[in-house]
Amino acid sequence: MKRNHILVVDDDSSLRRVMKMQLEEAGYAVSLASDGEEGWKLLRSLDPHLVITDLRMPTTGLQLLERVSHEACRRR
Amino acid sequence: MVAVPVSLRSQRAKATSVVLLVFLLAGLTWLTPPRDEVLHNILHHLNILPFMLAGLFFGWRGAARTLLLAALLQTPSIYRHWHVDRLDADDQLVELSIFGAAGIIAGLLADRERMQRLQVEETKAELEHVYTELRQNIEQMKKTERLTAAGQLSASLAHEIRNPLASISGAAGILARGQASAESRGECLEILTKESQRLNNLLTNFLEFARPRLPRPQPTDPADLIYAVAALAQHVASARHVAVRIEADPRAPEMQCDPEQIKQLLLNLLLNAVQATPEHGSVVVRCITLPNAVTIEVLDEGMGVAVQDRERIFEPFFTTKETGTGLGLAIAANIAEQHGGRLQCIEGDGGGAVFRLELPRHTVAMRCRGTGQVLA
Ligand SMILES: Nc1ncnc2c1ncn2[C@@H]1O[C@H](COP(=O)(O)OP(=O)(O)OP(=O)(O)O)[C@@H](O)[C@H]1O
Ligand SMILES: [Mg+2]
Numbered sequence: 001m002k003r004n005h006i007l008v009v010d011d012d013s014s015l016r017r018v019m020k021m022q023l024e025e026a027g028y029a030v031s032l033a034s035d036g037e038e039g040w041k042l043l044r045s046l047d048p049h050l051v052i053t054d055l056r057m058p059t060t061g062l063q064l065l066e067r068v069s070h071e072a073c074r075r076r
Numbered sequence: 077m078v079a080v081p082v083s084l085r086s087q088r089a090k091a092t093s094v095v096l097l098v099f100l101l102a103g104l105t106w107l108t109p110p111r112d113e114v115l116h117n118i119l120h121h122l123n124i125l126p127f128m129l130a131g132l133f134f135g136w137r138g139a140a141r142t143l144l145l146a147a148l149l150q151t152p153s154i155y156r157h158w159h160v161d162r163l164d165a166d167d168q169l170v171e172l173s174i175f176g177a178a179g180i181i182a183g184l185l186a187d188r189e190r191m192q193r194l195q196v197e198e199t200k201a202e203l204e205h206v207y208t209e210l211r212q213n214i215e216q217m218k219k220t221e222r223l224t225a226a227g228q229l230s231a232s233l234a235h236e237i238r239n240p241l242a243s244i245s246g247a248a249g250i251l252a253r254g255q256a257s258a259e260s261r262g263e264c265l266e267i268l269t270k271e272s273q274r275l276n277n278l279l280t281n282f283l284e285f286a287r288p289r290l291p292r293p294q295p296t297d298p299a300d301l302i303y304a305v306a307a308l309a310q311h312v313a314s315a316r317h318v319a320v321r322i323e324a325d326p327r328a329p330e331m332q333c334d335p336e337q338i339k340q341l342l343l344n345l346l347l348n349a350v351q352a353t354p355e356h357g358s359v360v361v362r363c364i365t366l367p368n369a370v371t372i373e374v375l376d377e378g379m380g381v382a383v384q385d386r387e388r389i390f391e392p393f394f395t396t397k398e399t400g401t402g403l404g405l406a407i408a409a410n411i412a413e414q415h416g417g418r419l420q421c422i423e424g425d426g427g428g429a430v431f432r433l434e435l436p437r438h439t440v441a442m443r444c445r446g447t448g449q450v451l452a
Contacts, residue, residue, distance in 0.1 A: 012239045013398055014267045018246035021260050025250065056235065 003029045009039035009053035036064040090133045097126040102149035110160040120171045127179025136183030143176030232393040240271040281403040291334035299324040305342040317355045324363035331437045341411045344404040345374040345431045352378025370435045376428045386421045
């Protein structure tokens with residue numbers, strides 16, 4: 001069975017790594033991005049089931065969220 | 077007895093003295109024999125006194141009333157003169173009218189002056205009122221500003237603390253469950269060390285920022301200061317293969333400053349410069365001593381600071397670095413301000429950043445920042 005895939009977007013590298021370990025422990029496949037821009041690229045290419053993002057980042061998490069919801073509307 | 081206001085009392089005294097004077101002059105004129113021309117002449121000329129006084133005290137209306145009263149009281153003696161010597165009576169009439177007119181004119185002038193004075197006083201009172209109101213508003217604004225600044229500061233601090241805390245508790249949890257691979261365990265331990273170090277740095281810097289101590293100025297050699305700072309930064313610089321070059325005149329005269337604080341300021345600038353400069357690049361610290369000021373510049377070969385960020389980088393917690401606290405420049409700017417100087421980020425020639433510190437050579441009044449007191 002294919003494992004559920006989560007994308008973690010956070011500019012804090014320690015937090016990113018800890019979350020990856022925790023989520024992997026819980027049985028998920030995890031990808032990491034360090035800002036909204038990179039997050040968006042990975043989101044398009046990997047198509048994860050879930051995105052967990054920080055809001056206060058260089059390219060902000062809010063912008064990422066806007067793009068995601070925009071995309072979701074379009075697909076529907 | 078009813079208490080009479082001072083102004084009224086003196087008004088009454090003035091009026092009484094004017095009326096008394098008029099009566100006195102009329103009485104004396106009446107009592108003086110018509111033949112005694114010299115005495116009469118003197119008495120007639122004295123008439124100007126009550127008119128002028130009335131004009132000065134009570135304006136043109138007062139002078140006109142006094143004239144009326146005097147004319148009334150002196151009618152009998154004018155009438156008597158008329159029969160003795162008509163010319164003399166004419167004289168008396170003409171003099172009364174001229175002196176009366178002079179009194180009225182003086183009264184008009186006095187009125188105008190009084191009006192102006194009143195206006196000036198009114199304006200003054202109004203200005204005073206506006207001034208107190210303005211002062212209150214400014215105080216109020218300062219208070220709210222301090223409060224919002226304190227609020228923002230605490231919010232930023234909370235954010236800065238929460239991230240490392242989340243990493244630490246996460247890593248501790250993974251270790252506690254004991255299911256992680258050896259590799260993950262190593263990573264967790266590394267994260268624990270790194271993040272507690274980061275918290276420690278943050279709190280040290282924050283305390284430095286929130287509770288700055290007043291500078292303790294003493295005679296200091298600027299070149300010595302710069303060499304000492306370069307020595308402190310040497311370790312970090314050589315790890316990045318960045319050369320630190322110093323351009324300072326060793327014979328430059330001493331300046332008044334707190335050497336420990338200025339060293340800290342320069343170290344913050346120098347570390348930023350070294351961190352911004354690519355490997356094998358160089359950083360220059362340049363010191364120029366003027367008669368009344370000392371300028372120290374730190375130049376690097378990094379990317380520089382975008383124009384729109386040149387103010388923001390001095391705000392507490394503004395950072396673009398993964399492990400930066402964003403307090404280095406806030407502390408530096410604070411120290412510069414307390415020394416009566418200033419710290420600026422300006423455009424460099426080669427694209428790198430230039431931080432320029434300007435300090436007065438002689439001590440000026442040292443100041444303590446407002447927010448520090450609120451938070452302390
Ligand atoms: N020489 C420089 N060149 C380019 N950018 C700079 C330079 N100095 C400072 N900055 C910018 O200003 C920001 C704030 O600097 P500051 O020293 O206040 O904090 P920091 O260096 O990020 O953190 P810390 O000082 O705690 O390591 C930096 O993150 C960086 O973006
Ligand atoms: Mg710094």
